[in-house]
Amino acid sequence: MAHSSAERFVREIMSKNDASHDSSHVIRVRNLALELAKEEGLTSDSSLSVIELAALLHDVDDHKYVESSEQNRAKEFLDNEGFDNDTKHRVLSIIKSMGFKEQLANGAVGQSPELAVVQDADRLDAIGAIGIARCFTYGGSRNHILHDASILPVLDGMTKEEYTRKDRRHTMINHFYEKLLKLKDLMKTEAGRNRAEKRHEFMEAYLAEFLQEWEGFA
Secondary structure, three states: OOOHHHHHHHHHHOOOOOOOOOHHHHHHHHHHHHHHHHHOOOOOHHHHHHHHHHHHHOOOOOOOOOOOOOOOHHHHHHHHHOOOHHHHHHHHHHHHHOOHHHHHHHOOOOOOHHHHHHHHHHHHOOOHHHHHHHHHHHHHHOOOEOOOOOOOOOOOOOOHHHHHOOOOOOEHHHHHHHOHHHHHHHOOOHHHHHHHHHHHHHHHHHHHHHHHHHOOOO
């Protein structure tokens, strides 16, 4: 079920983003979410439509790229396209609930099967080979430190406020330990968990090699 207008919208809106959060990211998430939905038995037109729309629109109001927190471009798009209230509510609820920072704030809350597949698809795109590339692309765009062993990652108890604090000293390698390596165990679907295993192992192998090379041991 193609939502070509939504795809055109995100390509335009996200054209100025760096490559970690550009339209290619949301297209991958859309494609993967639909694959996960099929494997999870979500086959109704209503579910697939909501999944596709939520996947495509999930980053158009990302706080890292949108100056005003009052702006809601996803809602404006759905309103302008004339989607019914039920579809709008389901899509916007997914977008509001799927972020990692939301889970830090609210814990694991009850969720719809549609949210589960979109959230898993987004998290899968944050790990593995693509995830590594996206991590370094985003960190480079914000001039984050690559690695500094004296800056320790926050492994447990990180709050939403701490995670999003702009003056916190970030390193790109710490981001693996603070978020990316945790995502495998946060997958909500069996299909997502199956895919996450391979991507997680790839990241672990990469980090082991990186740290060996950083110290001059390899």
